[in-house]
Every structure is written in structure tokens, then in C-alpha cells.
Amino acid sequence: MSPVDPDGVPEGxxxxxxxRVRFTADGLVAAIVQQWDTREVLMLGWMDAxxxxxxxxxxxxxxxxxxxxxxxxxxxxxxxxxLVRGAHLDCDGDAILxxxxxxxxxxxxxxxxxxxxxxxxxxxxxxxxx
Numbered sequence: 001m002s003p004v005d006p007d008g009v010p011e012g013x014x015x016x017x018x019x020r021v022r023f024t025a026d027g028l029v030a031a032i033v034q035q036w037d038t039r040e041v042l043m044l045g046w047m048d049a050x051x052x053x054x055x056x057x058x059x060x061x062x063x064x065x066x067x068x069x070x071x072x073x074x075x076x077x078x079x080x081x082x083l084v085r086g087a088h089l090d091c092d093g094d095a096i097l098x099x100x101x102x103x104x105x106x107x108x109x110x111x112x113x114x115x116x117x118x119x120x121x122x123x124x125x126x127x128x129x130x
Contacts, residue, residue: 014056018049022093028064029096031055033106036085036099042106043114045074047096059084061098080104 023029028046045063054062061082062073075081086099107114
């Protein structure tokens with residue numbers, strides 16, 4: 001019998017899922033984090049294969065810190081945790097969408113979302129009538 005993670009998913013299945021990801025030359029993939037029920041975009045972080053494995057098997061989001069060169073699990077120091085509710089690979093395999101139940105602020109500034117800051121005021125496309 002093959003080893004399994006705590007939720008009973010065989011390690012081989014998790015490894016196969018991770019093998020579908022197209023990591024950058026640095027071994028990273030962008031992970032967009034979204035509130036699962038409201039679809040609010042909360043933040044973007046980076047994962048390597050191990051951070052993704054931890055996220056898929058532990059039920060909490062883990063990232064790779066490019067600046068500190070170490071893993072960090074959202075909320076371990078702040079208490080603002082991200083509980084995994086789903087995870088999806090995009091059609092090109094080069095980005096991940098992680099659906100979470102966000103407890104507290106997602107942004108290190110204390111805001112709910114990292115995208116609650118500067119509006120870039122883009123030109124808007126024409127109305128479609130839909």
C-alpha cells in the first residue's frame with residue numbers, strides 16, 4: 001500500500017497533480033488566492049512544488065518567500081489564516097487559483113485584500129449590452 005497524506009489521498013496522486021504544473025525557471029508558480037464564497041481576490045503569492053504539496057495535503061496555504069528564501073504558512077504569526085476550500089490549475093498550467101476561507105486580513109498591511117490599495121484607473125472598454 002502506498003503512503004497517504006492525512007486526508008487519505010495517496011502520495012502518488014498528489015505528486016501526479018503537482019507534475020501538471022509548469023513552474024518557472026526558478027521553480028515557482030504564481031498562486032492567486034480567492035475567498036471561496038464571495039470570489040473576492042485576496043492576494044498573490046509564490047509556491048514551489050513543496051509549498052504546493054503542503055497546501056494540497058495540509059488544508060492551509062503555504063508559500064515560498066522569495067525575499068526570505070523560506071516557506072511560510074499564512075497566519076502562523078498573524079493569526080490571519082487561509083483554510084483551503086479548493087485549488088485549480090489554469091489551462092496553461094502556469095498559475096494556480098487557491099480558494100480559501102480567509103480568517104482575518106489577507107494582506108500584510110492589515111487590509112482584507114492586497115488589492116484594496118491603489119486604483120490604476122484604466123480606460124474602460126465599450127459596453128457590450130449584455
